Amino acid sequence: MTRLTRRYKFAASHRLHSGRFSEEENRELYGKCNNPHGHGHDYVLDVSVSGPVDAASGQVVNIQILDRLVAGQILRDFDHKYLNADVCEFGETIPTSENIIRVMENRLRAHWRHAFAGEWPRLEKIRLRETRRNAFELVS
Amino acid sequence: MLITRRAEFSSSHVCAQPSLSAEQNRELYGAASNPNGHGHNYVLEVTLEGEPDPVTGMVFDLKVLKEIVNKTVVEPMDHRFLNYEVPPFDRIVPTAENLAAEIWKRLEPHFAGDRARLHNVRLFETEDLYVDYAGDRT
Numbered sequence: 001m002t003r004l005t006r007r008y009k010f011a012a013s014h015r016l017h018s019g020r021f022s023e024e025e026n027r028e029l030y031g032k033c034n035n036p037h038g039h040g041h042d043y044v045l046d047v048s049v050s051g052p053v054d055a056a057s058g059q060v061v062n063i064q065i066l067d068r069l070v071a072g073q074i075l076r077d078f079d080h081k082y083l084n085a086d087v088c089e090f091g092e093t094i095p096t097s098e099n100i101i102r103v104m105e106n107r108l109r110a111h112w113r114h115a116f117a118g119e120w121p122r123l124e125k126i127r128l129r130e131t132r133r134n135a136f137e138l139v140s
Numbered sequence: 141m142l143i144t145r146r147a148e149f150s151s152s153h154v155c156a157q158p159s160l161s162a163e164q165n166r167e168l169y170g171a172a173s174n175p176n177g178h179g180h181n182y183v184l185e186v187t188l189e190g191e192p193d194p195v196t197g198m199v200f201d202l203k204v205l206k207e208i209v210n211k212t213v214v215e216p217m218d219h220r221f222l223n224y225e226v227p228p229f230d231r232i233v234p235t236a237e238n239l240a241a242e243i244w245k246r247l248e249p250h251f252a253g254d255r256a257r258l259h260n261v262r263l264f265e266t267e268d269l270y271v272d273y274a275g276d277r278t
Binding site: 001002003004005006007008053056057058059060062063064 | 155157159167168169170232233234235236237238240241267268269270271272273274
């Protein structure tokens with residue numbers, strides 16, 4: 001089994017604030033991330049795909065298709081956007097990196113089999129780096 | 141315990157299957173199928189697994205590991221056109237996946253029966269693309 005990891009980058013802003021808590025509680029819970037006008041990050045997204053290497057192509061995954069899938073399902077909606085307002089999943093859900101990574105997995109999974117007709121590789125891991133000091137991983 | 145040594149080599153390659161048309165190769169490999177090839181600064185991370193020797197305190201002598209990696213991978217591949225100069229890539233497409241498997245094949249015999257065994261090969265083709273290969277086992 002071989003695992004291929006492709007890195008994508010996007011820039012987005014967000015604000016962490018929950019209607020279930022008071023202003024003070026939000027401030028206590030989310031710190032500076034609760035500042036009312038939001039703030040942004042240069043996110044780094046690593047998508048790991050695994051499977052056998054196709055004997056003819058020498059590939060685990062067609063990278064052109066993977067790039068198109070990530071561009072269409074994620075980057076188009078997330079890059080240079082305010083996540084709270086511009087990405088429909090974050091109407092109620094707070095755009096923490098934990099929630100972002102789950103939304104991304106759902107979006108990729110919903111289109112995975114269609115994109116990779118025939119032999120489809122396994123989506124093994126999504127890693128989202130919010131800053132150089134914060135990273136979040138979702139292992140399937 | 142895992143120990144990892146990093147090595148770098150620069151090579152050119154072209155990713156295309158002779159049996160496919162130019163359009164089909166372009167669809168499969170993108171710009172990597174451009175017929176005259178292109179190059180990368182490959183970064184290789186070789187990870188060994190084992191317990192430290194109680195006397196030396198080492199899982200494996202990193203100088204020896206460096207020599208093995210240099211002799212089996214870096215010297216034959218550095219500043220070469222993989223498709224023309226480094227078998228088996230005259231016969232199989234030098235994708236990152238195939239390169240990682242070939243590197244594993246070259247390294248693995250050097251760690252048979254020793255305290256340390258080859259645990260993983262990670263090959264960065266660019267900063268934005270890497271492959272992990274850990275042998276045939278799934």
